[in-house]
Amino acid sequence: MIQVNTAKFSLILIVIGAVIMAFAHWVHVDYLFFASYTILQFIVLATAWNILGGYCGYVNFGSAAFFAMGAYSSVALYKFDPQSFEFCFTDSTCMSFHFLDWAFPIPIPVLIIIGGLVSGIAGFGMGYLTLRLRGSFFAIATLALAVVLQTLVVNWDFVGGSRGAYIIRPENMEFAGIELNYIEYLFALMLLLAVIALVTARTIERSQLGFGFATIRDDELAAEASGVPTLRLKLIATTLSGAFMGMAGAPFPYYIGYLQPASAFGLEYAVNSIAMPMIGGTTTWVGPLIGAVLLGSAQQYATVTISSAVNLLIVGLMLVAFVIIAPNGLVGLVQERLRTWRKP
Amino acid sequence: MSALLHVNNISKRFGGFVALDDIDLEVQPGERLGLIGPNGSGKSTLVNCICGTLQNETGSVYFDGHVIDGLPAHQRTHRGVARSFQLPRPFHSMSLADNLRIPLLYTVRAREGMLHAHSDLEGRCRELLDMVGLGAKAKQMPRDLTQVEMRKLELARAMAAEPKLLIADESMAGLSHSEIEDILALLVRLNERGITIILIEHIMSAVMSFSQRLAVLVSGKKIADGKPQDVVRDPEVVRAYLGQ
Numbered sequence: 390m391i392q393v394n395t396a397k398f399s400l401i402l403i404v405i406g407a408v409i410m411a412f413a414h415w416v417h418v419d420y421l422f423f424a425s426y427t428i429l430q431f432i433v434l435a436t437a438w439n440i441l442g443g444y445c446g447y448v449n450f451g452s453a454a455f456f457a458m459g460a461y462s463s464v465a466l467y468k469f470d471p472q473s474f475e476f477c478f479t480d481s482t483c484m485s486f487h488f489l490d491w492a493f494p495i496p497i498p499v500l501i502i503i504g505g506l507v508s509g510i511a512g513f514g515m516g517y518l519t520l521r522l523r524g525s526f527f528a529i530a531t532l533a534l535a536v537v538l539q540t541l542v543v544n545w546d547f548v549g550g551s552r553g554a555y556i557i558r559p560e561n562m563e564f565a566g567i568e569l570n571y572i573e574y575l576f577a578l579m580l581l582l583a584v585i586a587l588v589t590a591r592t593i594e595r596s597q598l599g600f601g602f603a604t605i606r607d608d609e610l611a612a613e614a615s616g617v618p619t620l621r622l623k624l625i626a627t628t629l630s631g632a633f634m635g636m637a638g639a640p641f642p643y644y645i646g647y648l649q650p651a652s653a654f655g656l657e658y659a660v661n662s663i664a665m666p667m668i669g670g671t672t673t674w675v676g677p678l679i680g681a682v683l684l685g686s687a688q689q690y691a692t693v694t695i696s697s698a699v700n701l702l703i704v705g706l707m708l709v710a711f712v713i714i715a716p717n718g719l720v721g722l723v724q725e726r727l728r729t730w731r732k733p
Numbered sequence: 734m735s736a737l738l739h740v741n742n743i744s745k746r747f748g749g750f751v752a753l754d755d756i757d758l759e760v761q762p763g764e765r766l767g768l769i770g771p772n773g774s775g776k777s778t779l780v781n782c783i784c785g786t787l788q789n790e791t792g793s794v795y796f797d798g799h800v801i802d803g804l805p806a807h808q809r810t811h812r813g814v815a816r817s818f819q820l821p822r823p824f825h826s827m828s829l830a831d832n833l834r835i836p837l838l839y840t841v842r843a844r845e846g847m848l849h850a851h852s853d854l855e856g857r858c859r860e861l862l863d864m865v866g867l868g869a870k871a872k873q874m875p876r877d878l879t880q881v882e883m884r885k886l887e888l889a890r891a892m893a894a895e896p897k898l899l900i901a902d903e904s905m906a907g908l909s910h911s912e913i914e915d916i917l918a919l920l921v922r923l924n925e926r927g928i929t930i931i932l933i934e935h936i937m938s939a940v941m942s943f944s945q946r947l948a949v950l951v952s953g954k955k956i957a958d959g960k961p962q963d964v965v966r967d968p969e970v971v972r973a974y975l976g977q
Contacts, residue, residue, distance in 0.1 A: 607827070
């Protein structure tokens, strides 16, 4: 097999990304950007989920919560206007935020980093509180986190509460002298994020960390006995996984234009981030990528031809089919075929 | 000479059930200790308390002159306590060589810093597999192994952590006579390299030929501790095993 190191792999992915970008720019159909953005977003989400769910074997049902935290941190920073916002301790002593004028409006790459930080910290906290639980108990705890957070956001007026929030995005964006349509700009950012997520996942897989994650998935007791600090590794996984989900969510309000809790915490994020790695295969970085492209395109196609309401049905049916036909996902299926083929 | 392991009056209860009651046990460096007792007498609980899988409620465990109470299991492994599990628990998604790579990466490297180069790791895995006679199967998966090979893998993985103390928890149960001889010979070889070994076993012939000293647990209490020949004649031990 050809050995490809991380630097070369990153380069290959960046080149592929650039080709996709150039092609999309040349075709220049806004819908193409709009649809592909969703697929790229799911690549990031699925890869993020897989760091905890695939590598460590901890099923996270609360992906939507981390995604929404990223999205809502962007909304909060969009709503926060240092020109007019004042924080009053009493009637007379107020704190103004004029000193922050220079930073606003915050560019989206910075929002992505902030979203990642917020969700990463939340991931660390969740991990610390729930990692003593295993199996379905852990999954239920993460689901509960999503419910609690949604309730908080629904009751937080500043970010629109249950009414939701409008984000008015600029028409165009100038980037390195090229005039870009704003959706094209968002697409480019998500493409870059997908590349970073895939490179991170692949790097982890091949590192000491990846070996450690796999021991946690296989047998935690034996891992500890071999000297693996399981709690620390699991916290690294929840933090990284949460951070990438938050980063995927941060540009979402700008993409969608109107964000409400029901859509940010939507069931489809939780279900898709689990289904995509499962369908693709959970043990390698390729699995979530294949799953997200396959399922994401199928959903986009269904949205246009039938209705967006069919999306979850598609996911459900494919998941059932794959559990029966290929329990280790497409990657697992191919690996198995190769093994039997080589060993007649 | 001070003891390598000193279990100082530890107790452990599960709800109302007293699993370990004031156990006191010393193991000298380089010693081969046999630990026996009927089912449910607390042998595995004692091992778990020494290795950090469970935490003892009273008393302390001293290892190499330091208290190791409260330390998580992986830190005790770093300090030099290694164990094999009663039922083999290999990392089933990894090849045999990768199974051994884990303690090398996480324990030996953590202990010695980054001295071990990558190529060195491969060689070391191979060396350990050769030691237990699994060298030819380095690339195979644990599911391809027989029961006795699985036990050997378990011991090799424990050895990969380069321990000072090895606790072999029923590593011969269910094996045939010749397989038992195989494992015993392996354990003796390890002991000759200076590793202290606690052997927990039901098979008396194996325990008797291996142990220099024998300790007996019954219902969470240590009822005997001494030369193997004397211990098996102890009336209390006989009563525990055969009834009155």
